[in-house]
Amino acid sequence: MLAYRHGFHAGNHADVLKHLVLTRVLRYLGEKDKPFRYIDTHAGAGGYLLKGAQAQKTTEYREGIGRLWSRADLPPLTADYVRLVQEFNLQPDENGQAPVLEKGMTPPLALYPGSPSIARQLMRPGDSMRLFELHPADARTLATHFGGKNVQVINEDGFAGLKGQVPPTPRRALVLIDPSYELVQDYGKVVASVRDAVQRFAEGVYMVWYPQVSRVEAVQLPKRLTALAPKGWLHVRLTVAQPDAKGFGLVGSGVFILNPPWTLHQELAAELPFLVDTLAQFDDASYLLEEQPA
Template sequence: MLAYRHAFHAGNHADVLKHLVLDQVLRYMTAKDKPFRYIDTHAGAGGYLLKGAQAQKKAEYREGINRLWSRPDLPEAVADYVHLVQQFNLPAPEPGQPAPVLEKGMTPPLALYPGSPSIARLHARPGDSMRLFELHPSDARTLAAHFGGRQVQVINEDGFAGLKGQVPPTPRRALVLVDPSYELVADYGKVVATMRDAVQRFPEGVYVVWYPQIARVEAAQLPKRLMSLSPKGWLHVRMTVAQTDSQGFGLAGSGLFVINPPYTLHETLQGVMPFLVEVLAQYDGASYLIEEQPA
């Protein structure tokens, strides 16, 4: 859907959950010496200016990353994620100079929010590679301007179709993030079909699927549809922090379905989700769900 621009929603509560989970999975992937490929089917622009006109239209980041930014009581996994976003907000180095380092106790102003490709790049090692799909031409150009390099390919194509050519990768180790806008109801079916094909081609891959919690039956059914095609273990986490309006419109929360999750992820989320719900809640009925089928 070319009309969708993530800049309007950057740093909101859904980004917090998505990128905290992504950060934890990336830490697990990079704990082993073997290189891996990061594949992003809907990469966006890679980074967002929170003071820009699009982000300021609804300023959704104020109820997301902004609530965590300067808190001294963050659980370890939340602190790790916030630290990454703070790194992204450090000034760019002068030509020929090393990148600045976030010193202990330092909290830069919150001006930028990293997209998923930037989260992945902050973890990437010299042997790792990235494949970034983005259909919107403007966002694809932005990605190409900031993510060029021998190990990174920015592909201005539909990520649903493009994933077929990426799995299995060489070497056979990859993390795939699938997070379309879901503005078209057909996206839900495309997610299931794409994941079914990818898992058949590459059953050992780690797949992270994001979805919105909205008043649409397809959104509610998506996790169960993904459970049915997971060959080994899976983990599902959902966070509800806002109320829809009187007509049922609005983003109440979001969820992530992880196929072949790190064995550490369930315990980590059990420790941080109560904190996240308390801090990000916009109404008294805020809640979370974690369910898992171990491998």
């Protein structure tokens, strides 16, 4: 588990889907005056240098956020997400200098925000964050950049730590569960963690990301999660690439949400054809969108 570093994959097509959906769910929660808590079980480093050695080794971001970066025809949800990434690229560097742009110009794509940074951009003063990260270097990076009275960075296993976070006070929360799935046991841990959390806090919003890979556990995961959703669910999957010659590789990804915003299905249905066309790496790229209303 500790070998995984998201810097190699930051900004790829899977991040695009995950963070587009995350942005919309957080916007929805922010529409009510009552504060909420964002709980991230696998928070990562919080941000990634796309010109750094890890990202440049794979350059996966070029087939993800890179394909959306300078387009002027983005549909609303995609445009909102891309604006957040652009704003993240306007933050000051280590010398305190922020990029200076003329009006209407797009900043250079140099940084990619992790899920905690997306969340921080959308959270209000009364909202709170709980960020779990087991990798010691990434946990130190999080602790350096995510301070404040309403933020806790916890260098622990997020699967185990989630038990102590639900139900929160007040009883509004979004829980993001997105392990690397490098270990096949992670699939079972996701199901067990969601089952336990829903029993403790049924009204919470739970968002599970998973990779579309050639593993039976990945195929079964959405089906196993449907049985845990007492108040409805939504499942979206984006397939943009082909497996390699041996049948392996990340061909797409999915997001499963328990207690989703009631508008999300309609909103994603309007965006997904554009994302398929824009992110497709082969002719048969496709999407799946299904739901069970509460």
